[in-house]
Amino acid sequence: MQVFIMVAGVFTGAHVWRETAARLAAAGGEAHAVPLTGVDPARPAPPDGVGLETHIEDVIAAIDAVDVTSGREIVLVGHDYGIHPVLGAADRRAERIARVVYLDCGMPQNGVPALAAVPDQELRAELAERARRGERGGVLAPPALDAEWERWGSTAGLGETELKRLTSSATPQPLGTLLQPLRLSGSVAAVPVTGVLCTENGAGIASVQRLVDFGDPALAVLAGPRVTFFELPTGHWPMLSCPAALADVLLRAAAGAGHRLRAPGDDAPPAHLRPFPWDLPELPRDRRGPVDLYVPDGEGPRPAVVFVHGGPVPAGARPRPREWPTLVGYARLAATEGLVGATVEHRLHDIADYERAAADVASGVEQVRADPRVDGDRIALWFFSGGGLLTTDWLAEPPAWLRCLAAAYPVLAPLPAWGMAGSRFHPARAVAQAGDLPVVLLRAGLETPEIAATVEEFVTAAEAGAARLEVVDVPHGHHGFETVDAPEKTRPAMRRALRTVVTHLTA
Template identity: 65%
Template structure:
């Protein structure tokens, strides 16, 4: 018999699992929903400062110890959201008793890192720290409209959201601030990840980050690790209990999608060759900036600055300016008679947009200051996760900015990013773009979550009459320049570059 031990996330008690537990039980499983100290009642409760992460780890261990003595039982430990921290801490101390750990729309806790680090929203993290500095013992639960800051409420029925709000309890601050301590024993336990794509992350995105070489994610390509996707928001036990129960049963059986390990014999998707055969023009490298100059130039030439996406792990090698896409575009631009520029910026996490914006602004000024560049004729070209950076340039376009382009951009925060500063909201900034020409290259096979941000931006652009040319790649995926080297993709690159150069030289 499979025994599921279910550990809930922030502010929530065992009641959130009722519907899932009923379905698992009807399938023949035994189910225990853990009542974490301070969160196990039927409504708000008051907790003292002594309740911390170790308290909740002990709560989970107590349940494991109660059931592990029975013969023939296989324990599957499920941690949702914050719940993965006490679940993983307990599994680390009872590794021999746990058959599998299921990460349900959660982060990947690391030794010595508190659960607060997994909270994407900067404002929420600051709220926790202020409460701790003020000597408070717990963080009040969200209001009904504030749950979305802790994770997407997509597909969550109104009645379920009302119930979630009514049953929520204050979260003891110590549970978020105390570092998790792991010996490494839990790493020997097979795991499964259930990703709620309505909250912004899917299997393809995780695979891409594994391909980028992020050290903390390499273990996810182990054959003992499987993945599932649910097309819903952050609370699937409430928005889709039947589908979640099916996924948990499959996870317990070792089913699911397995990631592909980084293959050293062939490049990952982002390091495959650029789809165009462009001349191998030399580059000039200064600090974080590379310049590709036209083979022949009669005086200062216009320039295109290509801005990579992200977040990109700080230790990624090679860095983005050496990726084939950035090099390919810059060389293509130089071959067409303008200066191509690429740079590395510090967008390593979704909290890094401010410093990435500073890096881009600095690089642009250095490009404009080069005597071989016509400082009054510059275009900016953004990719993927650098989309929010476009807001700075649309909100107050400088007179020398002749065109702004973006390939498969993320034009609004994904649900699991938390809030971004209002400065980085392109849909708001486009109303101030005036006559600035905009070129948006749209991948037809884009993920639904990213595609929704593009549609939101285009709707805002239509409302204000912004000058946007959309270049569609109907059969193209995110990163089509190396993933989809088709005639359709090549035509889109030619068209987009032609439009940008036309505005630069007009």
């Protein structure tokens, strides 16, 4: 059996692992929750302060306390911030570690502080500015109210008792633990890893597979033979919301079980690079900087549909989104209807990039409108997936020339793990201001639960605000249905949505 050494996230001490540890022990394992200096009462902060290195030493001490003659393998489990000291310790004791478990957390990199993983973007910017001014001491106060925990992750699955326990036992986080860079030699890269994704917090195995499929070399390691994944249908604190299920997953992870991702190039092409469900004329692409135009033969100017890809898409992804079959296919399909089809490249590479991406889209749209082949007073915008948040500005203040806004399987409110609770990019809040702007929503019937919840929020708000919303359902469609599902299941809805957009453009 294994020895599980578990490290908690920000503001939470070793106590949060109590139920999970008990279940691991009952299954014959050995479990130790590491008390972190300056966080757990058992280890008060020293006079010279606490940094990430302090917590790395705490984890190393727990590793070294395991009897090397026992023959038991050590599995390190890092939740949230806890993955940073776990990786730092594993890098220095790699020969002792059988597996590292990433529990609902990011992938820390050498030289990057834990601050980069703080989900609340406003708080992250504030702390970065304090660090720039040299203010590296002190502590970060924990949430004082139960509702404030949503800034740090989804509280789905937590009952009132668990949520109050989280708040009442929370302790301040030493700022040095968030600001001190993680230093790795590379030894930890040889240790097998398992990712446990809490789907109610906004990420699942399918979304990670999509990131790998995008072709960024930096993410190829996730499809390696020593990497496995599990999902838990809960929020960000599974050790409190479902400790039995978490213990079961940890035991299975320690045994090397779990889902393995498909590497790029294996077998069939990834979903986003499969063929578009229509055989369309090979209309030439007219590339003008960040904009690609597909212009039908004949006299102009013509109405245009600008297709806006989703994301975040890693900067290293190849081919680029505007070259994907779906974007090219829709643009050419629009051209068969006598419209100019346009695709716009934008820089949504990370959750923090929405402001930049919105500016890219606005600039690209103006470029399309200025083209002499385009009727700049008859424009439709069509958004996909994570690009759905970019509809916000157009819904809140629709210009007179915008005749229709469409969205396919969109994200229409920030997902819990994105740390955007106070962000302006929230279409479900903006749709009430859309006025007479026609909105066409292509809704995937088999959408992932976390995205489906944002769509439902948007539809409810649109109905309450008397928005001109037309929902076109694709009952058997998944996220990205154009290249994922059988054409006979998707084409009727796609055609209906396009014809609706054409009607609004040509009326």
